[in-house]
Amino acid sequence: EAGVTQSPTHLIKTRGQQATLRCSPISGHTSVYWYQQALGLGLQFLLWYDEGEERNRGNFPPRFSGRQFPNYSSELNVNALELEDSALYLCASSQQWSGANVLTFGAGSRLTVL
Amino acid sequence: GIQVEQSPPDLILQEGANSTLRCNFSDSVNNLQWFHQNPWGQLINLFYIPSGTKQNGRLSATTVATERYSLLYISSSQTTDSGVYFCAVSLNFGNEKLTFGTGTRLTIIP
DSSP: OOOOEEEOSEEEEOTTOOEEEEEEOOTTOOEEEEEEEOTTSOOEEEEEEETTEEEEEOSOOTTEEEEEOTTSOEEEEEOSOOGGGOEEEEEEEEOGGGSSOOOEEOOOEEEEEO | OOOEEEEOSEEEEETTOOEEEEEEESSOOSEEEEEEEOTTOOEEEEEEOSSEEEEETTEEEEEEGGGTEEEEEEOSOOGGGOEEEEEEEEOSTTOOOOEEOOOEEEEEEO
């Protein structure tokens, strides 16, 4: 069974540009979560999608947005990039009906803003 | 929001030693997970343990939900155990985002 896959692995952008990160959940998982991990710091919750709807959002500005597609894959968009957006972006998936909401993470996308 | 604190922040041990990592949380939780982040950034789920005790090989975990803490035990440490250990919790059902602790960085010296 394939795990959570994220692309691209690495992305280099300049200030003011837009970045798009992608995530494919484990087959059968309907929930996707996005987290940001700046260098040397912990994980900060960004967004939670379930069944195509945004269910919860972390304390991030509106230029961080995303969506979930009918096949449950997800996209994270970051507009008007700033230097402090440089971070590892981690995606996780889970099955909401399982009773135990166990998150499985992908390998991450490392975004560098110059 | 819920606060999650982990201790110690850093731990350096010789190969073969045992260790105990602690996670304290400020509110009742319905979900608690322990993760290991390897040097390449990959987060691996170790335990789903909102209460009780579980064991998996050299690792075991105990959560005392009524006292709002969880412990992760690592026995006979190996260099591959190095990395950052996070606990993460979520509140009541319907608020499923996991809030991560500050992490414990474990370094195992050969």
